[in-house]
Amino acid sequence: MLVAKNLYKSYKEVHALNNVSLSVQEGELYGLLGPNGAGKTTTINILTSLLKPNSGEILYHGKSLFENLNQCKKMIGVVPQEIALYEELSAIENLKFWGTLYGIKGKQLQQKTEELLSFLGLSDRKNHKIKTYSGGMKRRINITAALLHDPKIVFMDEPTVGIDPQSRNLIFEVIQELHSRGLTMIYTTHYMEEAERLCDRIGIIDEGKIVAEGSLENLKKASTIKEEIHVKFTNAPKEDLLNINNSFPNQVLVQENQLVLSTSQANTDLPKLIQLCTNANLPLEHLQVKNLSLESIFLELTGKSLRD
Amino acid sequence: MFTIALKGIRQYFKDRTAVLLSLLLPIVLITIFALMYGGIGKSEKSRPITLLFTDQDNTELSKEVYSTLNEQSGIQLLTTNYDEASKLIKKGKNSAVLVLYKGFQDSVEAGNKIPMELFYDEAKEIEMGLMQQALWSNLFGITMKKGMKGKVNSWIREKNPDLDTTELLDIQAKIDEQFSDFEQSEDSETLEENSNLPMTAIVSEEKNGNLGLIQAIAGVAIMMLLFSVAGSGASLLKEKEDGTFRRLLVAPISPSSILYGKMLSTLFMAILQLTVMFLYSWLVLGLDIFINLPALLLMILVTAIACSSFGIFMASICKSRKQVESLSTLVILVISALGGSMMPLIFMPAIMQKLAVISVNYWAIEGFFDIFWRQLPLSEIYPKLIVLLGIGILFTTISVVSFKRNLLKMV
Numbered sequence: 001m002l003v004a005k006n007l008y009k010s011y012k013e014v015h016a017l018n019n020v021s022l023s024v025q026e027g028e029l030y031g032l033l034g035p036n037g038a039g040k041t042t043t044i045n046i047l048t049s050l051l052k053p054n055s056g057e058i059l060y061h062g063k064s065l066f067e068n069l070n071q072c073k074k075m076i077g078v079v080p081q082e083i084a085l086y087e088e089l090s091a092i093e094n095l096k097f098w099g100t101l102y103g104i105k106g107k108q109l110q111q112k113t114e115e116l117l118s119f120l121g122l123s124d125r126k127n128h129k130i131k132t133y134s135g136g137m138k139r140r141i142n143i144t145a146a147l148l149h150d151p152k153i154v155f156m157d158e159p160t161v162g163i164d165p166q167s168r169n170l171i172f173e174v175i176q177e178l179h180s181r182g183l184t185m186i187y188t189t190h191y192m193e194e195a196e197r198l199c200d201r202i203g204i205i206d207e208g209k210i211v212a213e214g215s216l217e218n219l220k221k222a223s224t225i226k227e228e229i230h231v232k233f234t235n236a237p238k239e240d241l242l243n244i245n246n247s248f249p250n251q252v253l254v255q256e257n258q259l260v261l262s263t264s265q266a267n268t269d270l271p272k273l274i275q276l277c278t279n280a281n282l283p284l285e286h287l288q289v290k291n292l293s294l295e296s297i298f299l300e301l302t303g304k305s306l307r308d
Numbered sequence: 309m310f311t312i313a314l315k316g317i318r319q320y321f322k323d324r325t326a327v328l329l330s331l332l333l334p335i336v337l338i339t340i341f342a343l344m345y346g347g348i349g350k351s352e353k354s355r356p357i358t359l360l361f362t363d364q365d366n367t368e369l370s371k372e373v374y375s376t377l378n379e380q381s382g383i384q385l386l387t388t389n390y391d392e393a394s395k396l397i398k399k400g401k402n403s404a405v406l407v408l409y410k411g412f413q414d415s416v417e418a419g420n421k422i423p424m425e426l427f428y429d430e431a432k433e434i435e436m437g438l439m440q441q442a443l444w445s446n447l448f449g450i451t452m453k454k455g456m457k458g459k460v461n462s463w464i465r466e467k468n469p470d471l472d473t474t475e476l477l478d479i480q481a482k483i484d485e486q487f488s489d490f491e492q493s494e495d496s497e498t499l500e501e502n503s504n505l506p507m508t509a510i511v512s513e514e515k516n517g518n519l520g521l522i523q524a525i526a527g528v529a530i531m532m533l534l535f536s537v538a539g540s541g542a543s544l545l546k547e548k549e550d551g552t553f554r555r556l557l558v559a560p561i562s563p564s565s566i567l568y569g570k571m572l573s574t575l576f577m578a579i580l581q582l583t584v585m586f587l588y589s590w591l592v593l594g595l596d597i598f599i600n601l602p603a604l605l606l607m608i609l610v611t612a613i614a615c616s617s618f619g620i621f622m623a624s625i626c627k628s629r630k631q632v633e634s635l636s637t638l639v640i641l642v643i644s645a646l647g648g649s650m651m652p653l654i655f656m657p658a659i660m661q662k663l664a665v666i667s668v669n670y671w672a673i674e675g676f677f678d679i680f681w682r683q684l685p686l687s688e689i690y691p692k693l694i695v696l697l698g699i700g701i702l703f704t705t706i707s708v709v710s711f712k713r714n715l716l717k718m719v
C-alpha cells in the first residue's frame with residue numbers, strides 16, 4: 001500500500017528526519033510512536049505531500065507520490081490534529097465542501113455525507129453550526145471530513161491530544177470500527193497505551209530515526225528485557241532513587257516516590273533491589289513484577305521516557 | 309477554485325454582524341460625511357449658494373464675469389460694496405465675496421496677474437473649498453479668452469504700428485469669430501492644439517448632486533471597502549491558524565486555486581458592498597447613478613479588483629492574522645488620508661496632493677468624480693480605470709508569488 005524509503009528532511013539546522021523508511025500493508029493500522037519533536041508530524045506531512053523531503057522516495061501502490069500528485073492525493077485522507085473545520089458553517093455544509101474538493105457531487109455526495117453522519121451518530125445535529133458542537137462531536141466531524149472520498153489510507157496525527165477520556169474512547173471506537181472495515185491507517189501518538197491498544201504494527205521514532213518496528217509481540221520478543229519491577233515507596237528522596245538507578249545496567253524509570261526497573265533477570269535483580277532499598281532506609285509500600293510493556297521497550301531503545 | 313470562492317461567500321453571509329458592519333457602517337458614514345460637507349440634496353438648483361460680488365472695475369469684462377457666474381445653476385450673485393460684504397460675512401449671513409479690483413479688464417487684456425480675490429468666512433472653509441474649483445474654472449474661462457485676445461491685439465499693434473483702425477477692427481472681429489467657433493466646437497483638443505496657453509478643464513454646467521455628496525460617497529466607500537477586504541484577506545490566515553489550510557492542501561486541487569478562490573469571494577463581496585453603497589446614495593441621498601451607468605459599473609468593477617487585490621496582498625505578506633489586522637489598519641488609514649478619503653484633497657498642501665497618486669483611494673475617488681462631477685465620457689475616464697486595474701494586477705501578482713513562498717511553506 002504505502003512504501004517510504006530513506007526519507008531525509010532538515011530545517012536549517014535541525015535534522016527532523018534522518019533516513020526514515022517504513023511500509024504499511026493493506027488494511028493495517030500502523031502506529032508511529034515517539035516523544036515530542038521526534039519527527040512524527042514531519043513524517044506525516046511528507047507522506048501526505050504537504051512537505052517535500054530533501055531526499056527519499058514515497059510510493060502509493062507503486063506510484064511515486066510527487067509524480068502522481070493528484071492521483072495519490074485522492075487515495076489519502078488526513079485527520080489533522082486541530083479541528084480543521086469552518087465553525088460558522090453547519091456540519092453538512094462543511095462535509096459537502098470538503099467532499100466537493102475531491103470531485104464528489106450531487107446525489108453521491110448527499111448519500112455519502114448522510115451515511116457517515118449516521119455512522120458517527122451525528123445525523124440529528126447535522127444542520128447546526130460546528131460552533132455549537134461539543135469537543136467530542138467536533139472531533140468526530142473532523143474525522144468524517146477525511147473519509148468522504150473513500151480514501152485508501154487515512155493519516156491521523158495525534159487525534160486524541162487534549163481530549164477528555166470519554167471523547168477519547170469514542171474516537172478509539174470509531175478507529176477500531178474503521179479498522180475492522182479494512183481501512184488502512186497511520187496513527188501517530190506519544191501515548192503508549194494507544195499504540196498498544198490500537199495498532200497492528202508500531203514504529204518507534206526518535207530524533208528523526210525509526211529505532212524499532214514491528215507488532216507488539218515482535219517488539220517484545222526482540223527486546224532483551226523480559227519483565228519490569230514496579231516499586232512504590234511511602235516517601236523517598238529523588239537522590240536515593242537515582243542512586244539505585246546507577247546500580248543497575250538497564251535503564252530505570254524514576255518518578256516521584258516510584259521507580260520501574262526493566263530487567264531480563266528478575267530472579268537476581270529483585271533481591272538486589274530489595275537489598276538496596278533496605279540499605280538506604282527506603283520504606284517500601286508496594287512491589288510488583290509485571291510483564292514487559294511498550295514503555296520499557298521504548299525506554300530501552302531511546303533512553304527516554306515518553307511522559308515528561 | 310469556485311468551490312472555495314462559494315464557501316467563502318457562504319461563510320460571509322453566515323456572519324450576520326460582519327455583513328451588517330460591511331454594509332451598514334459605510335452607509336452611516338457616507339450620510340455623516342455628506343451632512344458634514346453639506347452635500348445632501350437633489351441638485352444645487354434647489355439651494356443655490358449666494359455669493360457676494362463687488363465690482364470695483366466696472367468694465368465690460370467685469371460685467372461679463374458677473375453675468376456668466378450668475379448663470380451658473382449653483383450660484384446666485386448679489387452685488388454690494390466691499391465694506392457691506394465683509395460685514396455680512398462677519399455676521400455669518402453670507403459665506404464669501406468675490407472682489408474684482410480696479411484694473412481687472414486692463415490686466416486681463418494685457419495678460420498680467422489678474423487683480424481679483426475671494427474673501428470668505430473662515431468657518432465655512434469646507435463649503436468654500438468645494439465651491440472654489442467650480443468658481444475658478446468659470447473665471448478662467450472668461451479671463452483666459454480675453455487675455456489671449458489682448459495678447460494677440462497688442463502683438464498686432466506692435467508689429468504693424470501703422471495699421472488702419474478699420475482693418476484692425478476687422479482683424480479683431482475675425483479673431484472673435486475664431487474664438488466663438490472654438491467655444492462652440494466641443495473638441496477641446498483642437499482648442500488646446502491651437503493655443504499654447506494651458507486650459508483649465510471646463511466643468512459641464514449641469515451638476516449631478518454636488519461635490520460634497522460625491523466626495524462623501526466616494527471617499528467613504530473606498531476606505532470602508534479597504535477595511536472589509538483586509539478582513540477577508542485575514543480569513544486566509546485564519547484558515548492557516550485553524551488547520552483548514554492543511555486540509556485544503558492535501559485535497560487534490562492546486563494550491564494556487566486556494567488563493568484564487570479567496571480572491572474571487574473577496575471580489576464578489578467588494579462588488580456587493582460598492583453596489584449597495586451606490587444604490588443607497590441613489591435612493592436616499594439623491595445621486596443620479598444613471599448618469600453614466602456603463603462607466604459607473606466599470607469603475608465599481610475595477611475599484612473592487614484593486615481593493616480586493618490589496619486585501620489579498622496584505623494577507624500574503626503577513627505571518628499571522630493579528631499582523632494583517634494591525635498592519636492593514638495602519639496602511640488603510642494612511643492611504644485613505646493621503647488619497648482623499650477622509651478630507652478632500654483640495655484642502656491639502658500641494659506636496660500632499662502630489663503624494664496622493666500612490667494611493668488606491670485617489671484613483672478611485674478621481675474616477676468617481678469624473679463620472680459624477682466632471683461628467684466625462686468613458687473615453688476620458690479610462691486612464692483611471694487602467695491605473696486601478698494595474699494596481700489590481702500588480703498586487704495580485706505579488707500576492708501569488710509571496711503566497712507560494714510564505715504560506716505554503718508554513719504548514
Ligand SMILES: Nc1ncnc2c1ncn2[C@@H]1O[C@H](COP(=O)(O)OP(=O)(O)OP(=O)(O)O)[C@@H](O)[C@H]1O
Nearest residue numbers: 011014016034035036037038039040041042043190
Ligand atoms: N517548520 C519547522 N522549522 C524548523 N524546525 C522544525 C519545523 N517543524 C518541525 N521542526 C523540528 O523538527 C523536529 C521534528 O518535529 P515534528 O513536529 O515532526 O515532531 P513531532 O514528533 O510531531 O512532535 P510533537 O509530538 O511535539 O508533535 C523538531 O525538532 C522540530 O523542532
Ligand SMILES: [Mg+2]
Nearest residue numbers: 040041042158
Ligand atoms: Mg506533531
